[in-house]
Structures are given as C-alpha cells and as structure tokens.
Amino acid sequence: MRRRTPVVAAFAALSLVIAACGGDEEETDGTEASQATDAGSSDATAGGGASGDCTLDEPLKIGYAADFDLGGIGDVPGSKGAEYTVEQINAAGGVGGKPIEFEIKQISQTPPDPAAAQRAVQELLDGGADIVLGPPFSDYGLPLLEVTNGSVPVLFVTSTEITLSDPGRGAFLVSFDDRVQASAAAEFATKQGFTNAVTLSSSDIPYLNITTAAFTEVFTGAGGTVAADLSFNLGDTDFSAQVNEIAALDPQPDAIYSAFFLPEAGIFLKQLREAGVTSAVISADGFDASEVWTVGADAEGVFFTSHTFPGPNNGVEQFLADYEAAKGEPVGTVAFGALGADAVNIAAAAASAACSTDGAALIEAIQNVSVETVTGTTSYVGVGGTPKRDVSILTVTDGAPALVEAFYPSVVAGG
Incomplete structure (x- = not known):
C-alpha cells in the first residue's frame, strides 16, 4: 500500500526461532507463509513471554515513526496493534527479562515533508530506540532510512513499497510487496477464466503504476490480453471518460484492474455500474485499507488482495477478539492491525534470538528468524528484506469482506 497525494508471537515456540539463529542450517523456503501451526495460534492467544535463556542488559526499546495523516489508513490500526502487543508481551514477562519500552512519534505533515520523517526518527534514536517501525510510504520511508543508515533495523509495518526492502540498510517489509500482490491478482483472474482485461494507472505515485505493470506482465504471460491501460489522477471526481471508453470496447473486458483507493474507487464503481458495465473489478490492498465495502451496492462482488484474513x-x-475485549473497540482495518502485532513479534523474537539490543546484531537476527506471528509464519531466511507470504484474495459479499482464497503466486512479475 502506498500514499495517496495507510499477538503476541508464539513465544512458546521461541526456542525454534533461537535455533534458527544458531547452528541449524535447515532453512524454510517460506512456502508455508501464513500457515501458522495450531500451537502457534494458541500461543499467540496465550501471550507467552520472550525471555527464553536470554537476559538483556538493557530493555528492548521500539520506536514507531507513524504517519497518522495520509498514511493513517495503515499506521492508525498498525500502531494500535503494535502497542497492544507490547502490552501483552510485557504482561507475560517481557523480552530478556525486561519489559519492552515503546514510543510513537508522529511524522505527519501536509503536504508531505521528508524532513518531518527525519526529525521523528532522529528523536526516536536520541531516545534510545533499538528498532524502528516505519511508515507506509516511500516519501517518508526513504528519507527516514537516510537517518538510520543501517544503524538499527527498520520494519515497515504496512508498506508494500519495493524500494523500502533493503537488508543492507537494515530495512525490512513486514508483508509482501506490490509485485507479489499484483501477480497474485493476475493469477487469480486467470484462474477465473478471464482472458481480456483493462487496467487503470496513474503517474501520481509509483503504487498505481507498479501494480498495473506487474498485473499486465503476469496476465499476458498466462495468455490473457490487456486491451487498454487508461490513465487517471488522484483527486479525480469524474471517471466518465474512462467508463465510456470501457463501455465502448467490443468485447467488454472480463476484468478491470487498478490499485486505487476511496474516494476515487467509489466514484469509478458507481459510474461503471450505472453505464451497465458488468466486468469484474480487481484491486489491491488499497481497497482493504480504505474499506471499499463501505460504499454499498456498487462494491458488491469486487475482488482485492490483502495481507491476511x-x-x-x-x-x-483471536487477536481481534482479545484486542476488542481489552480496549473496548475494534483495532480497525483487520490486516493492518495484525501487521502491527506482527512487527512487534518480529522485533521481540530478534532481540531474544540475538540476546542483544545492538543494531547490527538485531539486523542479523531478523534475517535469520522464522517466527509464528499473528498472521502466520514470518521468515526472512534466504529471502532478503521481504518475507515470502501468501496473498489473501478477498471479495465483498453482503456489504462485508470475505475470503476467497490465499496463495503465493506461481509467477512473480520481474522475477
């Protein structure tokens, strides 16, 4: 997910994580991503501590450089999930025998100012942050990395930005990237028997081009045809030109793919259906982040990729139920709240495995951990800065999101 211009780990199984960081050469290939064991799900609920045989000299401190403005669709639920998970880990004994310290610094500024991200992360570092949780978008994320510069690990909680995955600079995504989710969307479209598609792209942000290019590569590689790539701009309030062009196609496309958000997506869907176009609409995690199902009947039957369900x-x-019971309200968007929990679980597992809060040791530990998180197994072993994890395909049914299937694409664009 990109900017528009958004359980505690199964620490009872932590010994397995520590072993992965020790002498065990048997690496997972990530194909079981999102497939947590029953024990993992149960332990995530139980909230076991993360001390193991490790005793830290200083408490682990996690700093969240959060964008609560335009990136709030990811960072609001992400920060809630992260903070709750810290509370749960601390209630169970903390990490290395000490409670995790957690601090949030807001970097939001309109219009976006890269210096705001740099100021926020510098304040976190000055306050002793050992691990930084980063914002969704590269306009803040890349300037942030100029400050951290590999001194501490940065986990980008809800980002799918390819450019923010850089282990050499200590930078990791918590979930998949845009090429993966767009490739999964294309494979899903092919499995539905769709052979003819139209895409909608925008040059306003990379997200709206990278996804459509990846979709096109995989869809056409499987024998499909993309009849047109239509352009739009963020902030558009009228999609009649694009809709009329689609309606005039003969044959009309089986599927329309774009990674846009609300409100633009809502306007497009309304005008598309009013024009009598019945093509399936497939989108990316921006539909999830902006809760496309809230627009009503026009969203019924759309498909979109998400990080979990x-x-x-x-x-x-269980995480959602526990959070609501503790806080008296839902965490917000399911996937992004869960990714916030995952990020803290990864940080805690790395600190316990390294038995250190040193930045270089933590970066190395993250690259070698496999940990049961809320959303399933998260592993960076042998895959760089982006874990290999399943893409959930969701649809809107009766005004609510529902899972269709989850899988890792057999072909990834650019691979």
Missing part, C-alpha cells in the same frame, strides 16, 4: 491457520481472529 481471520482463519483456522492463523491467530488473527
């Missing part, structure tokens, strides 16, 4: 192979449902 409550199910028997993860701890998401």
Whole structure:
C-alpha cells in the first residue's frame, strides 16, 4: 500500500526461532507463509513471554515513526496493534527479562515533508530506540532510512513499497510487496477464466503504476490480453471518460484492474455500474485499507488482495477478539492491525534470538528468524528484506469482506 497525494508471537515456540539463529542450517523456503501451526495460534492467544535463556542488559526499546495523516489508513490500526502487543508481551514477562519500552512519534505533515520523517526518527534514536517501525510510504520511508543508515533495523509495518526492502540498510517489509500482490491478482483472474482485461494507472505515485505493470506482465504471460491501460489522477471526481471508453470496447473486458483507493474507487464503481458495465473489478490492498465495502451496492462482488484474513491457520481472529475485549473497540482495518502485532513479534523474537539490543546484531537476527506471528509464519531466511507470504484474495459479499482464497503466486512479475 502506498500514499495517496495507510499477538503476541508464539513465544512458546521461541526456542525454534533461537535455533534458527544458531547452528541449524535447515532453512524454510517460506512456502508455508501464513500457515501458522495450531500451537502457534494458541500461543499467540496465550501471550507467552520472550525471555527464553536470554537476559538483556538493557530493555528492548521500539520506536514507531507513524504517519497518522495520509498514511493513517495503515499506521492508525498498525500502531494500535503494535502497542497492544507490547502490552501483552510485557504482561507475560517481557523480552530478556525486561519489559519492552515503546514510543510513537508522529511524522505527519501536509503536504508531505521528508524532513518531518527525519526529525521523528532522529528523536526516536536520541531516545534510545533499538528498532524502528516505519511508515507506509516511500516519501517518508526513504528519507527516514537516510537517518538510520543501517544503524538499527527498520520494519515497515504496512508498506508494500519495493524500494523500502533493503537488508543492507537494515530495512525490512513486514508483508509482501506490490509485485507479489499484483501477480497474485493476475493469477487469480486467470484462474477465473478471464482472458481480456483493462487496467487503470496513474503517474501520481509509483503504487498505481507498479501494480498495473506487474498485473499486465503476469496476465499476458498466462495468455490473457490487456486491451487498454487508461490513465487517471488522484483527486479525480469524474471517471466518465474512462467508463465510456470501457463501455465502448467490443468485447467488454472480463476484468478491470487498478490499485486505487476511496474516494476515487467509489466514484469509478458507481459510474461503471450505472453505464451497465458488468466486468469484474480487481484491486489491491488499497481497497482493504480504505474499506471499499463501505460504499454499498456498487462494491458488491469486487475482488482485492490483502495481507491476511481471520482463519483456522492463523491467530488473527483471536487477536481481534482479545484486542476488542481489552480496549473496548475494534483495532480497525483487520490486516493492518495484525501487521502491527506482527512487527512487534518480529522485533521481540530478534532481540531474544540475538540476546542483544545492538543494531547490527538485531539486523542479523531478523534475517535469520522464522517466527509464528499473528498472521502466520514470518521468515526472512534466504529471502532478503521481504518475507515470502501468501496473498489473501478477498471479495465483498453482503456489504462485508470475505475470503476467497490465499496463495503465493506461481509467477512473480520481474522475477
């Protein structure tokens, strides 16, 4: 997910994580991503501590450089999930025998100012942050990395930005990137028997071009045809030109793919259906972040990619229930709240495995951990700065999101 211009770990199984950081050469390939064991889901609920055999000299301190303005669609639920998970870990004994310290610095500024991100992260570092949780978008994320410069790990909680995945600078995504989610969307479209598509792209932000280019590469590679790539701008309030062009196509496309958000997506869907176009609409995690189902009947039947969904192979449902019971309100967007919890779980597992809060040791530990998080197994072993994890395909049914399937694409664009 990119800017528009958004359980505690299964620490009972932490010994497995520590072993992965020790002498065990047997690496996971990530194909079981999102498939947590039953024990993992249960332990995530139980909230076991993360001390293991490690005793830290100083408490682990996590700083969240959060964008609560335009990036709030990700960072608001992400920060809630992260903070709650810190509370749960501390209630169970903390990490290395000490409670985690947690601080949030807001970097929001309109219009976006890269210096705001740099000031926020510098304040976190000056306050002793050992690990930084980063914002969703590269306009803040890249300037932030200029300050951290590999001195501490940065986990970008809800970002799918390819440019923010850079282990050499200590930078990691908590979930998949844009090429992966767009490739999964294209594979899903092909499996539905769709052979003809139209895409909508914008040059306003990379997200709106990278996704459509990746979709096109995989869809056409599987034998499909993309009849047109139509352009739009963020802030557009009228999509009649694009809708009329789609309606005039003969044949009309089986599918329309774009990674746009609300409100633009809502306007497009309304005008598309009013024009009598019945093509399937497929989108990216921006539909999830902006809660496309809230627009009503026009969103019924749309498909979109997301980072997770409550199910028997993860701890998401229990995490949501526990959070609401503790806080008296929902965490917000399910996937992004869960990713906030995942980020803290990864940080805690790395500190316990390294038995250190040293930046270089933590970066190395993250690259070698496999940990049961809320959304399933998260591993950076052998995959660089982006974990290999399943993409959830959701649809809107009766005004609410529902899971269709989850899988890792067999072909990833640019791979």
